[in-house]
Amino acid sequence: MFHNFAPEAGVIELSSASTSRRWLTRPMLKAMFGYPFDQIGCQMVVLRVSERNAVMIEIAERFGFTAHRIPRLRGRDEAEILFTLTDDEWRAHPVNRR
Numbered sequence: 273m274f275h276n277f278a279p280e281a282g283v284i285e286l287s288s289a290s291t292s293r294r295w296l297t298r299p300m301l302k303a304m305f306g307y308p309f310d311q312i313g314c315q316m317v318v319l320r321v322s323e324r325n326a327v328m329i330e331i332a333e334r335f336g337f338t339a340h341r342i343p344r345l346r347g348r349d350e351a352e353i354l355f356t357l358t359d360d361e362w363r364a365h366p367v368n369r370r
Contacts, residue, residue: 274308282315284308296331298356301367309359317362319355322346329353336365 276285286308308314319337321328323346333339337355345352362368 276318277312277314279312282313283318284312284314285318285320298367301332302333305362309362315359317357319357321353321355323351323353335367336361340361357359 273287274284275287308317321330321332323341332355340354340356341351342354343351359366
């Protein structure tokens with residue numbers, strides 16, 4: 273799900289949830305990131321993840337996102353990781369080489 277679109281900055285936020293990793297196929301990824309980067313002209317996608325969500329952290333890193341850890345953003349005892357992915361980083365990702 274995309275939200276918090278800031279057209280003047282070319283930035284949109286992405287949130288995700290799933291019970292299975294199997295939906296992250298090459299065609300799905302291309303469609304998912306084609307929307308912000310190709311259809312509405314974003315230059316960056318932002319993803320917010322709890323520091324405790326090891327699965328989503330691994331997925332974000334695998335797809336080329338850059339991590340920025342913000343202490344206490346989810347409360348006194350929990351940091352949030354803001355992941356960013358630019359259009360250039362996405363286009364350079366191996367999933368786009370086929």
